[in-house]
Amino acid sequence: MTAVRTVLGDLAGADLGVTNSHDHLFFRSALLPGQELDDVAAAEAELRGFADLGGRTVVQWTPFGLGRRAEALPELSRATGVTVVAATGLHRAAHYAPGLVDRVRDRLADLFVGELTKGVLAGDDPDGAVLPFRAGLIKIAGAFHDLDAHARHVLVAAAExxxxxxxxxxxxxxxxxxxxDVLHVLHDSLGVPPQRIILGHLNRSPDLMVHRQVADTGAWLAFDGPSRANHATDWRLPESLVALVAAGHGGQVLLGGDTTTAQARAATGGGPGMRFLLTTLRPRLGHDLGEDQVTRFLVDNPARAFAVDWR
Incomplete structure (x- = not known):
């Protein structure tokens, strides 16, 4: 059956509504000490702020081992009415505490499959209890301008x-x-259909030619992390999306917030948070592309990107 796998069970893609296609309710990285997202009440406040503006679904890309607080996700979804999709997977090695990656390196595919079909592991413990809900996507990572040995190893496990x-x-x-490079490995070498690959952070490198080449493969293009002044985000985003829509690729674009630190939350940290996607980015893009196209980015495209025929 074609469905989106959420923390409260499988759901038809058409039921997602307005979707933040890449964000984090909980996140802990060795590269961001003291900036952890680990407060359940703050996560609830952020979800409520998103819901108050018409937001209906958040896809959390936090993978295994980075403080997902998976046990809190179902109750947060029930309390706020916001659908939540959880991730399995593995990030860049630099994000992890020493030793954790070594504990799972030789059983990654089994770990991913288990979290997708049986249940997400509690406490980010590879030998921990299995929670009564399943992950809905696999989150992995490339490297800067290349794929290092860790990235290639994880890509192989994700493809499996x-x-x-x-x-x-x-x-x-x-x-x-x-x-x-990611597409070459996942699709050309490992046989993953481009329609099942979502490439994140394309806004951070606004190379219109590369965007077009990626889109021509049929992969999904995620533009996430708005309002980060140290990246080429908001001020270049309309140009990138106008070009993709003009080339006929408006049906492959996803939008997300990618909140990764407590300070970046709108509800409790003073940052742009999830609200920014709907309060600022949506009307700005609507001005340049029209409301129908922005609805496509936020509603229609996620309904297809995250709904799959589960095996």
């Missing part, structure tokens, strides 16, 4: 898990780079 389950694969592109 995809072929076993049908799950979509979302990819953190480091500073938006190397999307074609």
């Amino acid at each position: 898990a995809h072929h076993s389950t049908g799950a979509p694969i979302s990819v953190h592109l480091e500073h938006g780079t190397a999307p074609l």
Whole structure:
């Protein structure tokens, strides 16, 4: 059955509504000490702020081992009325505490498949209890302008898990780079259909030619992390999306917020948070592209990107 796998069960893609296609309710990285997203009440406040503006679904890309607080996700979804999709997968090695990656390196595909078909592991423990809900996507990562040995190893495991389950694969592109390298490995070498690959952070490297090359393969293009002044985000985003729509690729674009630190939350941290996607980005893009096209980015495209034929 074609469905989106959420923390409250499988759901038809058409039921997602307005979707934040890449964000984080909980996140802990060795590269961001002291900036953890680990407060359940703050996560609830952020979801309520998003819901108050018409937001209906948040896809959390936090993978295994980075403080997902998976046990809190179902109750947060029930309390706020916001659908939540959880991720399995593995990020760049630099994000992890020493030793954790080594514990799972040789069983990644089994770990991913287990979280997609049996249940997400509690406490980010590879030998921990299995929670009574399943992940809905595999989150992995490339490297800066290349694919290092860690990235290639994880890509192989993600492809194996995809072929076993049908799950979509979302990819953190480091500073938006190397999307074609990722596609070469996942699709050309490992046989993952481009329609099941979601490439994140393309806004951070606003190379219109590369965007067009990626789109021509049929992959999904995620533009996420708005309002980050140190990246080429808001001020270049309309140009990138106008070009993709003009080339006939408006049906492949996803939008997300990618909140990764407590300070970036709108509800409790003073940052743009999830609200920014609807309060600022949506009307801005609507001015340049029309409301129908922006609705396509926020509603129609996620309904197809995250709904798969589960095996």
